[in-house]
Amino acid sequence: MSGPTTSPLAGLAASIAPAMVTLRRDLHRNPEVGWSEHRTTRVIAQHLLAAGLEPHIRPAGVGLVVEVGHGEPVVGFRADLDALPIAEEATTDYRSVSSKAMHACGHDVHSAVATGIAIALVGTDRPPGTVRFVFQPAEEQMPGGAVTLVQEGVHEGMSAILAFHVDPALAPGMVGLRAGGVTGASDRFTLRLSGPGGHTSRPHQTVDLVGVAGKVITELPQLVRRGIDPRHTVLVVFGVVAGGTAENVIPSHLELGGTVRMFDLDLWRMMPKLLEQVVTDIATALGAAIDVDYQRGSPPVVNHAGVVAVVEEAARLALGPAGVTTTHQSLGSEDFAWYLDAVPGALVRLGAALPDRVVDLHSSTFDVDERSIETGIHVGAAALLALLAEAG
Secondary structure: OOOOOOOHHHHHHHHHHHHHHHHHHHHHHOOOEOOOOHHHHHHHHHHHHHOOOOOEEOOOOOOEEEEEEOOOOEEEEEEEOOEEOOOOOOOOOOOOOOOOOEOOOOHHHHHHHHHHHHHHHHOOOOOOOEEEEEEEOOOOOOOOHHHHHHHHOOOOOEEEEEEEEEEOOOOOOOEEEOOEEEEOEEEEEEEEEEOOOEEOOOHHHOOOHHHHHHHHHHHHHHHHHHOOOOOOOEEEEEEEEEEOOOOOEEOOEEEEEEEEEEOOHHHHHHHHHHHHHHHHHHHHHOOOEEEEEEEOOOOOEEEOHHHHHHHHHHHHHHHOHHHEEEOOOEOOOOOOHHHHOOOOEEEEEEEOOOOOOOOOOOOOOOOOOOHHHHHHHHHHHHHHHHHHHHHO
């Protein structure tokens, strides 16, 4: 089996990576949650300015856009900036200085990699077109910051767009790709049940609201499935059950909350109406009134097969065939999906598994193998150049 090719791009990635590791550690040490990434934006802009680029910071001071090259075609790369409101449990010298936030999802890596790719492309011959880098705030919010940036038009004119996401289960030096659904939609719902209330000794004279809630919790997931194609995945899980003040009192109000996750875009579009109909049928049949508050999150990330094919070929040339694998589907959500609603693109998983322990995303002990940064710079630059060549 052949190995990776030696190329000027590989050398550039190797030379840039140490500075981007330092940048990643700085961002990790100083996390900022969604819509407050002022320092993060300034620090990244300083690195881009030092490379001779002209970053444009959004008027709000969080998030920026920078372009390398000029003219058409235009391809894009999205990196997210925000941290999570989690207290970090770590002993590294780059651990978070905040007791209320940490980079537990790898956005510090994504930002460092995107900065490194931009700097690497400056060091190549003029790209055959333009690469637009979007450093996006508030990916972890609902709805995500991508909604705002798409409304601002950062994607306009692009023929394709990429993003990386670190994968703590994939070895460093590898990337994972998949055409079609990669991450799921994640919507939230709140169900407010109400009835007359009463004494627990006489449930037949009132509406047993706790019993109604039990029926909703146990039956809603299965009844929703009956309304869709059985080949589709849908996951309904409750996370909130609140109500009642005394053991011998049937409450008059009770609240349930949960999430709905799925991979299919058409199903995502029809789910609010379907869930409301099913849960209303359950509740009203038992005499309870119900109010449904359904909040859409991000749609599923659906990778474009053509873009994936171009990225896969570029990654195999950069890393060798052993460096590319088929990635898994996850019902976790990613607001990169909003860009893909308008531009063909792909979310690429970037191997970042630690050598000595297993961690998961959104964990207070999350960390990455920083060798992933050099891989990301190399593969990202190669893939973007390949996409420009394909579009041209």
